[in-house]
Amino acid sequence: MVSAASLHRRLLGGLSLLLLLTCTLLLLQSWYSAQRSADRAYDRLLASAAQVMSDHVSWRNDRLWFDVPASALNMLAPHGDERVFYALIDREGHLVSGNAALVALIQDLPATGSFQTSSATFNGLSLRVGALGARLTGWHNRAPYALLVAHTLEARHAMTWQLFRDSSLRLAGIVALAVAGLLMTLRLALRPLKQLRRRLKARTAHDLSPIHVRVPRELEELLAALNALLARQRQVRIHEQRFIGDASHQLRTPLAGIAASAELALRSQDSAHWHQALQEIQAGTHRATRLAEQLLSLTRLHSPEAPLTRQPVALATLARETLVRFLPVADKNGIDLGLAEPCPELSVAGNRWQLEEALSNLIDNALRYARSRVTVGIDAANSVIHVEDDGPGINNGEQDDVLRPFHRCQEQGPGSGLGLAIADGVARAHGGTIVMHHLPGGGFMIGLHLPGEMT
Amino acid sequence: MLKPCRYCYRLMLVAWSVITLATTASAAEPSLSIEGNLRFQGQGNETLNIQGVVEADILRPVLEAFHQRYPQITLHYHDASRGERPQPATVPPNVDLLMSSAMAQQYQLANAGYAQPLGSGVINPDWPESARWRDELIGLTHEPLVMVYRRELADIAPPPEDHAGLLALLNQKNTALTGRVATYDPARSPTGFMAVAQDVARSTEAWALFDAMGEADTQLLDSTADMLEGLIEGRYLIGYNLMGSYARRAVQDHPDLAMQVPTDYALALQRLALIPMNAPHPEMARRFLTFITSRQGQQIMTTRTPLGSPLLAFEGATSPDDSLEPIQLTPGLLALIDPLKREALLDRWQTIFDTRSIAAPNIVEGTVE
Known part of the structure; x- marks a missing residue:
């Protein structure tokens, strides 16, 4: 048997997948936010550097003049190894001073008083460019100009990594905690199941008492079903014990008769007595044999190792053939045994041997209690094969009990008490039931209802 | 400003080729000095062109030691210090290693991306951080x-x-x-x-x-x-x-x-060296840098030339001086x-x-x- 994936693994798998998904999303988010933070921080630095530079722009000798401060350039390289570029642009967009033609990297010259940043590529270098729009603050000359500053991205990358690493470490810590918690919770949650298993394993084969253990609500149903099964098993066990007891008792009666007859014959010297004893012994042996046969049939019927093989069985033929076997007995007892006419052709899927056995038992039983007449008939409409007799029948209150083995209406009756039990077993094996009722004009009908007919 | 620059540039090229021709004509000589240029003929076909602003005679012991160590490399040294002109904004062609004490110009070239990375394992790991920038510039000397x-x-x-x-x-x-x-x-x-x-x-x-x-x-x-x-x-x-x-x-x-x-x-100036992006033999330049920054190379430089070593300067081999103010390798240059x-x-x-x-x-x- 291939077992389904373990509960533990299923739960762990599902939750881990969820955790993984969450982690991935959080990592992505933290990467972008780290990038944003780094850009914001260093864009502010670009702005400050440009501001410092703008303090050194003046008007001298009829032109823009720029005394670039080394400190502002150093500011642009917070990490020490950035490449640094700057340019002072006049209002026409011409380079006044600087170390790179940065003006080609920006779309428009910035408006006065504004600072804007953008990313650009310059000679194959990835740069962040800041553009400050400003104007001279002299009394006579208020010419606008633009200061462009740029640096490579080493510091930004370093800061992004730093922030990302920090948040990743935090996340890793949280994940470790979550996984530990998850494993612990799973173990705790599945512990009742483990306990139940252990209790079941520890039981002996004969212990069929109900299991008393506190379980969570989800397991209550399972436990109830288990206990119900155990209760049924107990019932079955009781039945079996009683059956064995009854069977022994039944077998002992004819054997005791045989033993008594033999003893009487042994004491007598009269050959007539011997003959009578032999006849009694023969009758006793017959009864014992018949009982043993019936016990065998019942055992075979209940044996789970012999599955029912079904074939189409023509009930009319079956009825006729079985009936013929009982004719001698019926004649001896002066009972009119016959087949009800018309006899419809009905065919059911079933086991011929079993059906014959069941019918034989019904006829045998009817012959014992009938006064003068036993009729076998087939009711095609209800799919019933039945036996009618003019005996007293079975009281309505007893009809369920008679189907149990060794139950007899009269304690000292002629039968073994197994016939109806066998018939009932066959009916159940075929998915049917035993039907019985008193007939309106006196007499009693008992029959096998067999669904699943094959016409 | 551009035109005269280009002119002198061309002049330089012509002079360079003349020298190269002149030196190759007498390739049998192990070393040859013409007007501030040095040439060591190697046995193999590997070549290293160094342009510096140190006089060839001053640097000669270092170059000789390098030549002895790697005799297969043909070594050209061109001294551009005499009649120095303002450097153009690009590096001269056909130079594998550019050395100059004009720190700002060297820094500007590297800053603009004209230098290639020196590569890991090239520079002596003990070399002071203050004499390095970005793995592109290296200060080879330290002199007040x-x-x-x-x-x-x-x-x-x-x-x-x-x-x-x-x-x-x-x-x-x-x-x-x-x-x-x-x-x-x-x-x-x-x-x-x-x-x-x-x-x-x-x-x-x-x-x-x-x-x-x-x-x-x-x-x-x-x-x-x-x-x-x-x-x-x-x-x-x-x-x-x-x-x-x-x-x-x-x-x-x-x-x-x-x-x-x-x-x-x-x-205190540093002579900054860089390997130009368009250097024809960058591997030879790296070999030279490995040699000159090694303890042995610095030993030769400090004992047999008047140049100061940044490596030994901080170890107290030459007397450290409080008044020395090294010019830092920062964008302020x-x-x-x-x-x-x-x-x-x-x-x-x-x-x-x-x-x-x-x-x-x-x-x-x-x-x-």
Whole structure:
């Protein structure tokens, strides 16, 4: 048997997948936010550097003049190894001073008083460019100009990594905690199941008492079903014990008769007595044999190792053939045994041997209690094969009990008490039931209802 | 400004090819020196072209050691220090390793992306961080800018020990010193410009000194070598802002000269090396850098050349000096060579020195270009 994936693994798998998904999303988010933070921080630095530079722009000798401060350039390289570029642009967009033609990297010259940043590529270098729009603050000359500053991205990358690493470490810590918690919770949650298993394993084969253990609500149903099964098993066990007891008792009666007859014959010297004893012994042996046969049939019927093989069985033929076997007995007892006419052709899927056995038992039983007449008939409409007799029948209150083995209406009756039990077993094996009722004009009908007919 | 630049550039190229032709003609010689150029013929077909602003003779022991270590490499060294011109904004072609003490220009080239990464494992891992930038620039030497004077200056006045002392001397003994002071011409020498710009950036008081120098009709020269030549010949009494490496060697050879490291502050230059993006043999350049930054290479450099080692300077091998102010490798260097600023500085310089006679003929004499 291939077992389904373990509960533990299923739960762990599902939750881990969820955790993984969450982690991935959080990592992505933290990467972008780290990038944003780094850009914001260093864009502010670009702005400050440009501001410092703008303090050194003046008007001298009829032109823009720029005394670039080394400190502002150093500011642009917070990490020490950035490449640094700057340019002072006049209002026409011409380079006044600087170390790179940065003006080609920006779309428009910035408006006065504004600072804007953008990313650009310059000679194959990835740069962040800041553009400050400003104007001279002299009394006579208020010419606008633009200061462009740029640096490579080493510091930004370093800061992004730093922030990302920090948040990743935090996340890793949280994940470790979550996984530990998850494993612990799973173990705790599945512990009742483990306990139940252990209790079941520890039981002996004969212990069929109900299991008393506190379980969570989800397991209550399972436990109830288990206990119900155990209760049924107990019932079955009781039945079996009683059956064995009854069977022994039944077998002992004819054997005791045989033993008594033999003893009487042994004491007598009269050959007539011997003959009578032999006849009694023969009758006793017959009864014992018949009982043993019936016990065998019942055992075979209940044996789970012999599955029912079904074939189409023509009930009319079956009825006729079985009936013929009982004719001698019926004649001896002066009972009119016959087949009800018309006899419809009905065919059911079933086991011929079993059906014959069941019918034989019904006829045998009817012959014992009938006064003068036993009729076998087939009711095609209800799919019933039945036996009618003019005996007293079975009281309505007893009809369920008679189907149990060794139950007899009269304690000292002629039968073994197994016939109806066998018939009932066959009916159940075929998915049917035993039907019985008193007939309106006196007499009693008992029959096998067999669904699943094959016409 | 562009046109003359391109012109001199072309001139340089022509000169370069002439030299290359000349040297290959006598390839049998193991080494050959023509006008500041050195060539070591290698046995293999690997080549390394170095352009520097150190005189070939000064760097010779290092180059020889490298040649001995890697005899298969043909080594060209071109000294561009004589008749230095303002560097163009790009690197010269066919150069595998560019070395210069014009730190701002070198920084600008690397900043603009004209240098390729040196690569991991190339530079000695002990090399100080302050002498590296971005794995593109490396400071190979560490040398202060110093004053050199002839000992007979003591006959006139006590020799100056710091910048204020020099200023006082110039103001007091103006007539005696007229025409006998020498310094770099910032308009023609990038290294000289670096020195002046750093002096001014450090304190505007420097202008007082330059004013006094102008009053004394200070001679403006292209290189430390020229200044030392004049000092040795006795034409000048005082030289200001000389490269310490050259000065130390000259003072050793000429007892009538004395070197003074200014006690208030002495700017320490680094000779920055970079491998140009379009270098034809970058692997050879890396091999050279590995060699020169190794302990052995630095040992040779400090013992057999006057150049100072950044590696050993911080280990106390040469006496550490409180007044030394190393010029940092920061973007602030870019401010020194801002076109407007440069123009303004040179303008002011020019107004101070406009009385002087422009470029004496002997200055251009040794120019190779």
